[in-house]
Amino acid sequence: MGSKNRRLPALERRAQLIEVGRGVFARHGYEGTSVEEIAKRAKVSKPIIYEHFGGKEGLYAVIVDREMEYVERRIVEAISSGSPRERVERASLAFLSYVRDHPDGFAVLSQDSPLTSSRGTMSSLLNDMAERVGDVFVSSFKEAGYDPKAAPIYANALIGMVTFVGKWWTEKRKPNVEEVAKHIGALAWMGLRHLPKRPTLEAGSA
Numbered sequence: 513m514g515s516k517n518r519r520l521p522a523l524e525r526r527a528q529l530i531e532v533g534r535g536v537f538a539r540h541g542y543e544g545t546s547v548e549e550i551a552k553r554a555k556v557s558k559p560i561i562y563e564h565f566g567g568k569e570g571l572y573a574v575i576v577d578r579e580m581e582y583v584e585r586r587i588v589e590a591i592s593s594g595s596p597r598e599r600v601e602r603a604s605l606a607f608l609s610y611v612r613d614h615p616d617g618f619a620v621l622s623q624d625s626p627l628t629s630s631r632g633t634m635s636s637l638l639n640d641m642a643e644r645v646g647d648v649f650v651s652s653f654k655e656a657g658y659d660p661k662a663a664p665i666y667a668n669a670l671i672g673m674v675t676f677v678g679k680w681w682t683e684k685r686k687p688n689v690e691e692v693a694k695h696i697g698a699l700a701w702m703g704l705r706h707l708p709k710r711p712t713l714e715a716g717s718a
Contacts (some may be wrong), residue, residue: 526564529554530578533571538619542572542626569626570698577624579617580641583610596704601697604674608689611678622679642671666707670700 520528536545547568551558552590565571590602611618621637639675650663681692696699 522564525556525560529556529561529564529571530575530655534575534579534616536698537572537575537623538616541623542568545572570625575620576637579614579621580637582614582617583607583621583641586610593715597697597701600700600704601693603670604696604700605693607674608678608681608693611681614687615682618678618682638675642675643645666704674698 529550533545533550536550536553540549545568547558547561550568550571551561554561561567561571586606587603590606591599593599594602607677621641623637625637650660650667654660654663677696678691681689
C-alpha cells in the first residue's frame with residue numbers, strides 16, 4: 513500500500529497532505545504539530561511534504577488560506593442579497609454551518625496562529641477573518657445611512673458575536689445551527705433596527 517501511495521499524482525498527493533495536515537493541526541495546534549506526524553498519518557516520507565510545501569510552515573499557510581477563503585466566500589454570498597434582517601440571519605447561518613460541517617477547519621482558525629504574530633501577540637485567525645468579512649458589512653452600513661466611521665464597530669461586533677457563539681456551539685453541539693442562527697439574527701436585528709444614528713451613553717461619560 514505504501515508504494516501505491518507514493519505513485520499518487522501530484523495534485524492528489526497535495527490534496528491528501530492538506531486533508532491530513534488540517535486534521536493534525538486541528539488536534540494539536542501549530543506548535544504541537546510535527547512534519548513527522550503528518551508524514552506518518554499520510555503514509556509518506558518527510559521529503560514528500562517538503563517537496564510539496566517546503567515544510568510545516570508552508571503546509572499550514574496553505575491550509576489557513578483555503579479555510580479563510582472558503583468561509584469568507586460563504587459569508588459574502590450569504591449577505592449579498594435579501595433584506596437587512598435576512599442578510600444578518602444568512603451570515604450567521606453560513607458561519608455556523610461551516611462550524612458544524614468543517615470542525616477541523618474551524619478548529620485551525622480558532623487557534624492562536626504564528627501567521628498573526630507580526631502584531632506582537634499570538635491572536636486568533638478569526639480576528640483577521642472578521643476584518644476581511646467586515647469590509648462587506650461596512651459597505652452595507654454605509655448604504656443604510658450610518659456613519660462610515662462607526663460602521664467597522666458594528667461590523668466587527670456582529671462577526672465577533674457569531675464567531676464566539678460558534679466556539680460555544682462546538683462544545684455543546686445543540687441546539688441545531690438553524691435554531692442558533694435564528695436567535696443571533698433576532699438579537700442583532702432588534703439592535704440594528706432601533707439603532708440611533710448618533711448613539712449616546714445613558715449613564716454619561718466617566
